[in-house]
Amino acid sequence: MKDKKTVLITGSSRGIGRASAILFARNNYNVVINYNKSEDKAKELYDMLTEEGLSVRIFKADVSKIEEANALVNYTIGQFENIDVLINNAGISKPCLFTDISYEQWNEVISTNLSSVFYVTKKALQYMQPNCSGHIINISSMWGLVGGSSEVDYSASKAGMIGLTKALAKELGPSNINVNAIAPGVINTDMVKDLSEDTMEMLKYETPLMRIGKPEDIAKCALFLAEQGDFITGQVISSNGGFVI
Numbered sequence: 563m564k565d566k567k568t569v570l571i572t573g574s575s576r577g578i579g580r581a582s583a584i585l586f587a588r589n590n591y592n593v594v595i596n597y598n599k600s601e602d603k604a605k606e607l608y609d610m611l612t613e614e615g616l617s618v619r620i621f622k623a624d625v626s627k628i629e630e631a632n633a634l635v636n637y638t639i640g641q642f643e644n645i646d647v648l649i650n651n652a653g654i655s656k657p658c659l660f661t662d663i664s665y666e667q668w669n670e671v672i673s674t675n676l677s678s679v680f681y682v683t684k685k686a687l688q689y690m691q692p693n694c695s696g697h698i699i700n701i702s703s704m705w706g707l708v709g710g711s712s713e714v715d716y717s718a719s720k721a722g723m724i725g726l727t728k729a730l731a732k733e734l735g736p737s738n739i740n741v742n743a744i745a746p747g748v749i750n751t752d753m754v755k756d757l758s759e760d761t762m763e764m765l766k767y768e769t770p771l772m773r774i775g776k777p778e779d780i781a782k783c784a785l786f787l788a789e790q791g792d793f794i795t796g797q798v799i800s801s802n803g804g805f806v807i
Contacts, residue, residue, distance in 0.1 A: 566617060568592040568642040569788070570635070572625050572682055573652030575604035577751035578701060581777035582649055582784050583607060587616040589785060592642045595620045596634055596652070625652050626673040631681035639689055647788045648686050650679040650723075651701040655753050660714045668715050675719035679726060691737050697788045698734075700727050700743040701780070702798065704806045707745055720745070724798055731796030740795040744783050747802025749775040770804030 568591065574583045575597035584607070587593045593611070595618060597604035608620045619641050623634040638645055653675045656667055679700055690696040705713050706720025724743050731741040748754065748765045754774075757765075766774050783801050787794060800806060 566590055566592050567646035568594070568638065568644055569647040569649060570594045570596070570638045570645050570682075570686065571649040571651055572596045572634070572678065573598070574649075575600040575607060577753070578746065578749065578777045578780045579649070579651040580607055581781040582651065583618070584611065585778070585781040585785055586647070586788075587611050587618055588614075589789075591647070592617045593619070594634075594638045594641070596623055596625065598622065598624045598652070625678035625682050626670075628681050631678060632685045635682060635685040635689070644693065645686050645689055645696065647697045647699065648683065648690075649699045649701065649784055650682060652678050653701065653719075655713065655716045657712045657716070659712055663715050671715040672719050672722075675716070676722040676726070679723055683730070687734075687739075690739055691734075694738045696739045697791065698727075698730070698739065698741045699784050699787050700724075700741070701784075702727070702743045702745045704745050704747050704800050704802045707798065707800060708806055727798065728796045735795060740787070740791055742787050742791065742794060742796070743798045744780055744787075745798050745800040745802070746780050747775055747800070747805040749777060749780060751777060765805075768805060769802070770807075773803065775801065775803055 569586045571579050571582050573579045574595045583593050611618045621637045623630040625631045700723045702723040703720040705717040706724050709717045727743040
């Protein structure tokens with residue numbers, strides 16, 4: 563296990579995080595699966611990958627809380643001694659009109675989607691910077707680029723991730739640490755499960771590639787950045803099928 567690279571993926575029990583955990587594990591990485599509420603799905607994923615003989619661990623942490631974010635990073639180091647790739651993926655969406663966003667909802671979305679990136683990355687850099695190597699990949703959204711109606715809090719948090727990515731890439735370049743963001747389009751995850759069939763069809767036809775994205779599409783992009791992106795930093799790759807051009 564020590565001869566493999568290690569990836570820590572926040573929010574990896576479902577959706578993009580789950581697909582990333584599977585892809586990285588099957589590409590010879592040690593993988594730390596993080597979950598907060600979806601314990602059953604996380605354990606199911608863990609069992610599936612361990613049955614394949616792959617190197618995975620599982621850790622419960624609410625990364626919107628400093629102490630739990632620190633504990634997650636410390637656990638990863640305790641298990642594998644290093645973090646080569648950090649994928650900040652944990653996120654929530656609660657669509658509603660701006661006037662209906664409560665103060666509590668605003669704080670929850672910003673804490674989960676943006677503050678968690680700061681907390682986990684800050685702690686992980688205590689171990690990554692001395693090694694002068696590593697990749698940080700932040701899962702943003704196309705709404706962080708152009709804004710989404712009835713998604714003001716979500717769009718703000720994802721735009722914040724992009725600003726963090728660009729600024730941090732400039733700081734960490736001399737330490738040989740790459741920092742990039744992926745801004746997915748409409749992806750078939752739990753975030754769209756409440757949309758009607760008609761709405762999903764409309765979104766498909768508004769996408770030039772004429773399909774809804776799959777979690778695996780984003781996982782492949784993350785693996786590319788981790789494996790082939792040594793001269794790519796401070797960039798936002800928007801895997802959206804052409805929805806936003």
